[in-house]
Amino acid sequence: MTDTPAEVVETEPPRRSPRRWRRLAVVFAILLLLFGVPAWTLLTPAARWPLYVVAPGAALLAAAFLALPVTMTLGHGRRHRDWAAVVGDTLLGVGWVLFAWSVFGQAAKAVLALAGVEDPLRSRAVAVSVVAVAIVLLVWGFVEAMRVPRVRAVDVAIDGLGPGLDGTRIAVITDTHYGPINRARWSARVVDKVNEIGADIVCHVGDIADGTVGVREAQAAPLASVQAASARVYVTGNHEYFSEAQDWLDYMERIGWTALHNRHIVVERGGDQLVVAGVDDATAMTSGVPGHGADLAAALEGADPALPVLLLAHQPKQVRYAARAGVRLQISGHTHGGQIWPFNLLVRLEQPVVAGLSRHGDRTQLYTSRGTGFWGPPFRVFAPSEITLLTLRR
Template identity: 65%
Template sequence: MSVGETVETEPSEPRRSGRAARFALLVTVVMLLLWGVPWWTLLWSGNDWPRGVLPAGTAVFVAAAVALPLLMVAGHGGRHDDRAARISDTLLGVVWVLFVWSLLGTVLRLVLALAGVDGPARSRIVTVAVVAVSLVLLLWGHREAMRVSRVRRVDVVLPRLGAGLDGLRVVLLTDTHYGPINRARWSRGVVEVVNSLDPDVVAHTGDIADGEVDRRREQAAPLGDVRAGLARVYVTGNHEYFSGAQGWVDHMASLGWEALHNRHMVVSRGGDSLVVAGVDDRTAAGSGVPGHHMDHEAALSGADPELPVLLLAHQPQQVTDAVAHGVDLQISGHTHGGQMWPFHYLVRLDQPVLQGLSRHGERTQLYTSRGTGFWGPPFRIFAPSEITLLTLRAG
């Protein structure tokens, strides 16, 4: 190795060590908060539990707090251990709900104090309330996550849409996240609902799976049975870039879907036409996957500027470029509608829209789905999943 090479590589080691240390510190702080707040509420805060309850409960909390990041790494890191992923994802969902409602329990604690309830009784009432609400929400939220999504019907008026395409039925799937829990049966149920809607166009706007094609092939297989009168189209989401993005593009093509990898197609009916375009996720350029990046110019290259444009883009944030390129309607997912309240508020820090139909600029509208599946924790709390039926109306 030359002297020049040594000078280049040595400074990078402290930087890598510094990043690793900061990440470890962040994880430690997060774990302390997530587990510490429920521990204080349920065990420490004046409950006066019988002897032995506090040390035993503390041991459980400590073990869970240590196990969660280790299981997350084993499940979602290089090992791809689905069993570890299932346990860690569930633990994450449980502690999130306990954390949120332990914080809200301080309000009840204040109300009880003002009402004159004091001593262990006040703390125990708060503990019982937090546990009861958390248990109900977790059971309900799990059922909501695992059920076949309900259909959400939305009419969208596009002033430039020709009369021949009035009533065009676009079914939107997104964020199916085929993953550690085998949901092949759920996937078949989703496809049955989609086909019952008699769609003209079926669109999947990414985050198809967590895991490469070979690991999730069975769950994705029913997508090959989706029926659409004019087109089945797909674009990548950010999770594809952890899961072999090009493999999923190729696999969707093998299932008969048009992978709109920064390109477009034209669908026609009744003498009128619609440009259906797609762009890669905004994270694609940094993924290192050759040829993958968000490129609206390429996606619309050669398209007739007089025709209305339906754009598939995984993240609502991509609507800024859609406005700049005169897109009529962008359809997206990514947000999951927050998935587990009150995570909604954190999502809004990153995305312009949480869910539903919104307008951006003079021409462009954006529809953001709450997602068809779920990521990570198998819970949906105040954020139901959806299969979206968008009926396009001529202006």
């Protein structure tokens, strides 16, 4: 006999860990804020809206509140339902824009109160303005997200660059995030624009797709047609570690790119040489994928220390290791420039830079791209996508 009968063991309900309950509480609190602030701003009793305005407005906000966690779980959880991901991502973007501008609306309401504007006119004016601004920004943001990015040209002066390398053209794409919205035609048009540049080196700096190679290959396939005079190089982003990172590395090698999985190549132009190195994403070490993890020492092993180094690293915060190693230029993505303003303020809490060229230490520069595609919500508000053309100068 045992002290614990089998039937008791089988019928005992599983216990949820305190960490899971805390996570659910945080998600619930975020949802309350995301939809609660707009609800209070748009449907406040002070506005004295008629019932035919309040009822459908409240129903829409309540439906969004309930649908968002369900569709996000179906779309980005184990089931990976693309239709659910599209719905959930769109609701997230709409909710964020409404939340942000509702906060500004509350500030405007205080100003109107000081100016002597009484309710219900004050509350109604704010509510209508918030809805109008949100609609305009969401329509414009959708167009911005779906268009082929403009080319952003930046000259970068590099210490120790040989004369033969002066004028080297580097085309940068990153954060393409091929995902639940099929953007195969968009992908082909991006490749056409990259090829128009006539770059010496073309870089893809990670977050190639949200999904496995088998699911997203049709959207990624145009990358095989990218043209570069000297090299096409790729490193992983954090999203590859949600969907078989090694398979994406193997796929990019298969279509003719060089996957810089903690290694480097040497590019020669005009008799001078440049080390082009790449490291895994900052999350690779804890991803559980064997043999993955950012290792700059391994990436530079065997490189001539007298040569300037160009480093591909998905996240800008990896620049602290680059600066210690004397890397001349790091190219990163990841931030999307915030994607939907003012989310860039939250991104800045985690990353040293949100977008553009910056200097770190005595010798190291960092270029952070706003990204070529988008993740999740199909909107870009005050954070335009880009294909970057970096021209190296002595």
